[in-house]
Amino acid sequence: ALKVLDACVPISVVKAADGNLQKERCSRSLTYLSALGISEEQLKQLNVIHVAGSKGKGSTCCTIENILRHSGFKTGFLSSPHLINVEERIRINGRPIERQLFADLFWSIQDQLIAFTKSSGVPMPGYLHYIILMACKTFIDQKVDAAIIEVGMGGRFDHTNFFSTPAVSVVTHLCLEHTAVLGSTLAEIAWRKAGIFKPHCYAVVSRDQTEEVMQVFEREASVVHCPLFVAPGAEKIRVIIEDIDDRNSYNDNNLNREKLTTCLANMWKTDCPDGTAPRLFNMELSLAAVHLWMQYRKGILSQASGLQPSLSLIFHQKDAKTALKTHWPGRWQKVYRKDAVYYIDGAHTDDSVQNIAEWFQSSTRPENESGSALRVLIFTVLGPRDPQSMLESLHRVVQPGFDMALFLNPHPPGSVLPASKESQHEHCLTCWLSLNPNATGTNSVTGSLNDLIHLVHWIDSAPRLNRDYLLDFIRVRENSFSTVPTHRDPPEMVNYKDTKNNCHVLITGSLYLVGNALKVSRFFELLCV
Known part of the structure; x- marks a missing residue:
């Protein structure tokens, strides 16, 4: 069911100038609902x-x-x-419907819609039409x-x-x-x-x-x-x-x-x-x-x-x-784990990233002022968005700055994506290096979601977390991390000085990045608060 549904995602967007086409697509919702017997x-x-x-x-x-x-x-x-x-898109009393129910719903309306479109000549619905049709049917059946x-x-x-x-x-x-x-x-x-x-x-x-x-x-x-x-x-x-x-x-x-x-x-x-x-x-x-x-x-x-x-x-x-x-996952969310706090928000516009930068700075101010915390930025944007002003806000607001920055591709290797969903992690790194004279290849790099998994484990494994140990993650990651880590004894430690007990990690720039970050982080059973 999910494969068939995913195939309904449009490859192109309808531009603002295409007003008639936008109206036509919108008006089809009631047509489809009527075909399903919903009044x-x-x-x-x-x-x-x-x-x-x-x-x-x-x-x-x-x-x-x-x-x-x-x-x-x-x-x-x-x-x-x-x-x-x-x-997750369809919830009853705050809980997502079960996956099996979701699949059953899809197939039940799919059969009706195929018969209707064959007889009427109306095109089959797209991805978002399917979701709203399934939601309405669920809400009516459940008598919300x-x-x-x-x-x-x-x-x-x-x-x-x-x-x-x-x-x-x-x-x-x-x-x-x-x-x-x-x-x-x-x-x-x-x-x-x-x-x-x-x-x-x-x-x-x-x-x-x-x-x-x-x-x-x-x-x-x-x-x-x-x-x-x-x-x-x-x-x-x-x-x-x-x-x-x-x-x-x-x-x-x-x-x-x-x-x-x-x-x-x-x-x-x-x-x-x-x-x-x-x-x-x-x-x-x-x-x-x-x-x-x-x-x-x-x-x-x-x-x-x-x-x-x-x-x-x-x-x-x-x-x-x-x-x-009330907490909405992926928005203004804090995740606590050992000596690290992960600040997670899917902000992806200039205004919203500015707000998140201020939230992160305010929330971490005591540790920033005392110099007792490390700060890590995990970021990307998708599609045609320009990351320059977002990164400028992060660079300007978060003081005294980030100790490390990872610009991650949130998609699995080999993903075939429309242009609107392509990751700009490489361009983000270029912008960041131009903004920050202290940013170099030793503290700011691109990577994949697999790097996030390893970073969480790397921070967990530190009996004494400090900046040298944190940055060693970048130095050793290519040679040392070939598989997903398991819970094991920490690696042999060198004599790191200036140990710090707190690390604040900000994950933002894209809801896709945030969603996949939460997904892979479940491997480590992160506690959401």
């Missing part, structure tokens, strides 16, 4: 939360799903892309209370944009991304994202949008008669310390205001001391989306259109805690 009424009963944006879509979806699930609702969640296994749907790319012409009456449409932070497909300006990209706004259906956007983007959102919301909200800041989101066991009691006017003893901003400072502004914006947006979903669930709808007054949000402590504790 618009069944889709409406999914109470969809549709999430678009450039940054933070996955984290926002995950937080929304987590809050609703812990409030007693049965959830379905479609995410994109997957990190390790394709079945809420379906959280992450947009694949853009919004207006995305394969997921067929829900005519979503409970809530959500847009996270926008930046320049996929410009060949979505357009070369923020205004063009905002117009694409605003395509998920639907008549008389709630829409909410994060408060960190630019003025240019907000102008587009406000205009489009008025055009389609959609009530548009901006998520309030954490200091305006009130939290009741004493929990009330009523999942439908959000924002009731009869709540005792004397119980409001704090706000989300205070809890954020206490519970997320190394949290960053983008993470906070995502959390605010998630809570606003949950509030609007609850309003929809109660039948409280709006006939207003355009930008609406600020939301007044009140949540119980358990819901705020759930939001604060």
Whole structure:
């Protein structure tokens, strides 16, 4: 099933100028759903939360799903892309569906679609169409209370944009991304994202949008008669310390205001001391989306259109805690192992890599200031992305700099890939060497995922970890590492001086790199926190 599905991945992308072709591909979703016997009424009963944006879509979806699930609702969640296994994309109550169920689903709709396309002349669906069709069938069969749907790319012409009456449409932070497909300006990209706004259906956007983007959102919301909200800041989101066991009691006017003893901003400072502004914006947006979903669930709808007054949000402590504790794999993730901490995030744009550099620097500042830690960068970008500005951010923000840098090809040897997925690890190394006068072939090199496996073991094996020992990894790797390491006694040690007890490893630049890094790291049973 997976081989047949993978064969459906398109080799080329549809450019922004190919508007009619984009519309045609998007419109096929409902055609395929109808062929599978899925009606618009069944889709409406999914109470969809549709999430678009450039940054933070996955984290926002995950937080929304987590809050609703812990409030007693049965959830379905479609995410994109997957990190390790394709079945991760379709989740019920937070858990990926079983691989066998995924395969059975694929074959069940495959037979129906083959018969339909032969009789109608409609082309067979592509990879992403298959995934959304399987997700909808699963969510309907499982009778979920809420379906959280992450947009694949853009919004207006995305394969997921067929829900005519979503409970809530959500847009996270926008930046320049996929410009060949979505357009070369923020205004063009905002117009694409605003395509998920639907008549008389709630829409909410994060408060960190630019003025240019907000102008587009406000205009489009008025055009389609959609009530548009901006998520309030954490200091305006009130939290009741004493929990009330009523999942439908959000924002009731009869709540005792004397119980409001704090706000989300205070809890954020206490519970997320190394949290960053983008993470906070995502959390605010998630809570606003949950509030609007609850309003929809109660039948409280709006006939207003355009930008609406600020939301007044009140949540119980358990819901705020759930939001604060939510972790989405491969985003702002820390993995602890022996004397090393691995900081993992699939950031792959200039803005997001800048944010990750600041997070890494802030999280490791005490050790950096005392000089007690080693720092390793593991990085690549894929396709046409320019790594120069990303690497400039890492070089500028992370001080006093990285002791070692590995630029890895995240794909297995011999992989046949479209140009959009080809690794630029060689070009990344060239850029890094031009930026950093201290970078040489003895501390900055290219490599493969196999090198990551060996690096983790090399760090584990050090009874006394210091810079000389760390850099010896590069010197000996070609001659010493021919197979996957097993847990064995550490290699014979020379007399390394200036031993340091901590090593901080940053893995970023590509979700493919992060996903495969997590996959190979499972060999070492890394603990995710």
